Amino acid sequence: ETTPFSVSQYYFLQSIRKGTMSMDECIEKELKGCTQNKALYYYCGASSECTKLKEVAVQKAKHNIEKYYTFIGLNEELNDFWWGLERQLPKYFKGLVQHLSRTHFTNQSALLVGKKKPPLQEKSAAKLRDLLRYDIELYSFIRQRYHNTMLKLKLDDEAEKHTTDS
Numbered sequence: 001e002t003t004p005f006s007v008s009q010y011y012f013l014q015s016i017r018k019g020t021m022s023m024d025e026c027i028e029k030e031l032k033g034c035t036q037n038k039a040l041y042y043y044c045g046a047s048s049e050c051t052k053l054k055e056v057a058v059q060k061a062k063h064n065i066e067k068y069y070t071f072i073g074l075n076e077e078l079n080d081f082w083w084g085l086e087r088q089l090p091k092y093f094k095g096l097v098q099h100l101s102r103t104h105f106t107n108q109s110a111l112l113v114g115k116k117k118p119p120l121q122e123k124s125a126a127k128l129r130d131l132l133r134y135d136i137e138l139y140s141f142i143r144q145r146y147h148n149t150m151l152k153l154k155l156d157d158e159a160e161k162h163t164t165d166s
C-alpha cells in the first residue's frame with residue numbers, strides 16, 4: 001500500500017538529509033515531502049490536466065498504464081515479479097529467475113526492509129490516507145492489474161505444461 005511506502009520513503013530521505021522532523025509533523029504541515037501523490041504524477045505525465053484536477057489525472061494515469069506499460073510489478077512481490085517478467089517478456093528476460101537464483105539475488109523483499117520507523121499517530125495516518133487517496137486508488141488499480149496478469153501467466157504456464165505432458 002502507498003501509505004507505508006510513503007512513511008518508509010520519508011524516513012529514508014530524512015536519514016540521508018540528516019533531517020529531524022517526524023512524519024507526523026510533516027503531515028500536519030502538509031509539506032510536499034510527505035504528502036505528494038508521486039505515483040499519480042509519474043504515470044499521468046506533465047500535461048496541465050495532470051496537475052489540476054486529480055480525478056482527471058487518475059483516469060489519465062490509468063489510461064497511460066494500460067496503453068504504455070506492459071507489466072508493472074510490486075515491491076512487496078518482487079520475486080514473483082521476476083518470474084512474471086521472464087514469462088511476459090521472454091525476449092528480454094529469458095533465464096532471469098535462474099540467473100538471480102545463482103547470484104543469491106532472489107530475496108530482494110528482505111532488502112526492502114529498513115530500520116524501524118516510529119509509528120504514525122492515527123490522526124496522521126488518516127490524514128495521509130486522505131491526502132494520498134489518488135495514489136492509493138492508482139496503486140489499487142496497478143495491484144489488480146498485476147494480479148490479473150500474474151494469474152493469466154500462471155494459467156498459460158500450466159496449460160503449456162499440460163500440453164507438453166500429453
